[in-house]
Structures are given as structure tokens and as C-alpha cells.
Amino acid sequence: MATSEPTTRRTVLPGAPPFTVDDLLKFPDDGNRYELFDGSLVVSPAPTPLHQRAISRLLLLLETAAPSGLECLTTVNVRPSDSDFYIPDLVVVSEEVSDSVDLMFAPSDVLLAVEVVSPGTRVHDRATKKVAYAAAGIPLYWRVELDEGPTLYVYELDGDSYKGPATYKAGTPATLTAPYPLRFDPACLAGPRITRS
Structure with missing residues (x-):
């Protein structure tokens, strides 16, 4: 009796x-996140439930804190050059700009x-993206480390690189002024949802 061999799906990437x-725009929609x-090429799998939370x-x-004219969006395309393409987890942009963008934001929009x-993006989020976002001129970069309580790291652009980071650990509210005033305890990003009665 013949047994069937397990099949492995492989994605063939053009280019x-x-x-x-331009090569990246021809890639298949296979559930992975492709960045340049x-x-x-950097490939990341779909995020875990804790990451999504x-x-x-x-x-x-x-x-909730955004003033009129600004909004927060998830997983948008940012194109600094023909050989760089980033997909941040979140961005803050102006509503006017986002109304006019079809597929990709310029770094100056962010x-x-x-x-x-997450485990699969740790090296890139801590080092590569910090350098790349600073080189692209993005004024603020926040990194959330879930396995540290969670902890929020806030980087502000100072010339061609980020200064800091300012560090906010779970249990200590972060009081931020940029891109607009906001105060929250990083612990709320991973813990049980607070319900109101």
C-alpha cells in the first residue's frame, strides 16, 4: 500500500x-510580510495573537488621543527609495496625506x-529598522518589547540618527508629548482587556 508523501508549499519569488x-510589487500575496x-529581502510571518493585541x-x-487632522494606521507601505520598502506595525500620519496616498507613503509623510x-523580527526591529527609519527622516520611532513586561522604547530624531531611547516599563505610565500628548501604562498593551461596567 502506497503512502502519500507530505507536500511542501514553496513560494517562487520573481526577480x-x-x-x-518594483520586484516586490510582483510578489504573491501569500500571508507573509515582505520588506526591503x-x-x-526580509520576510516576516503573520503576527501572533499577542502581537496583534x-x-x-x-x-x-x-x-483616541489624536488631534483633528492626524490619524493612526496599521501596516502601511513606506517607500524611501527604489531599494527600500518598510511596513511598520503602526504609523501616525496626517489625514490629508492619507486621503491622497494610493499605495505607498513617503517617509516624510510619517x-x-x-x-x-516578535521573535522573528527582533533583530530588525531593534537595529535595522531603527537605523533605516532614522536615515529616512522619520521623526519618532517607538519599539514595544512584549517580553519585557511590556516595555516601550521611544526614539526621537536628532540630526541623522535617533537619540535615546527613553524607556517606559510596565507599571509606570509613559507621559508623551510627541507626536501629540498621550499617557498610558505599557502594561495595558499585553494584559487582560479592561471592561467598563
Whole structure:
């Protein structure tokens, strides 16, 4: 009696390294997140439920606090050059700009980029993206480390690089002034949802 061999699905990507943004736009929609850093491809799987929880809660906090004319969006395309293409977990942009963008934002459109660190993105979120976002001129970068309580790291652009970070650990509210006033305890990004009676 013949047994069937397990099948492995492979994604064949068009083009060859170093990749361009035009190559990236031809990639299949296979559930992975494809980003480019100077033509080098970085592939991330779909986020975990805890990662999604943190993104959703931070989105709600940022949206609730946003002044008129600004909004927070998830997983948008940011194109600094033909060989760089980023997909931050969250961004803050002006509503006027987002109304006119079809597919990709320019880095100058982004007031804040946020990454929630997961095991598969740890190196890129801590090092590569910090350098890339600063080089692109994005004024603020927030990094959320879920396995640290969670902890929020806030980087502000100072010339061509970020200064800091300012660090806010779970249990201590972060009082922030940019991109607009906001106060929250990072613990709320990963803990049980607070219900109101």
C-alpha cells in the first residue's frame, strides 16, 4: 500500500537579489510580510495573537488621543527609495496625506513609526529598522518589547540618527508629548482587556 508523501508549499519569488520595490510589487500575496532594506529581502510571518493585541490596543490609544487632522494606521507601505520598502506595525500620519496616498507613503509623510517586537523580527526591529527609519527622516520611532513586561522604547530624531531611547516599563505610565500628548501604562498593551461596567 502506497503512502502519500507530505507536500511542501514553496513560494517562487520573481526577480533576483538585490530586489527593488518594483520586484516586490510582483510578489504573491501569500500571508507573509515582505520588506526591503537596501535591496535585501526580509520576510516576516503573520503576527501572533499577542502581537496583534498590542498593536490593536496601541492603535486605540493613539486614535483616541489624536488631534483633528492626524490619524493612526496599521501596516502601511513606506517607500524611501527604489531599494527600500518598510511596513511598520503602526504609523501616525496626517489625514490629508492619507486621503491622497494610493499605495505607498513617503517617509516624510510619517510622524511616528511603531514596531511591536516578535521573535522573528527582533533583530530588525531593534537595529535595522531603527537605523533605516532614522536615515529616512522619520521623526519618532517607538519599539514595544512584549517580553519585557511590556516595555516601550521611544526614539526621537536628532540630526541623522535617533537619540535615546527613553524607556517606559510596565507599571509606570509613559507621559508623551510627541507626536501629540498621550499617557498610558505599557502594561495595558499585553494584559487582560479592561471592561467598563
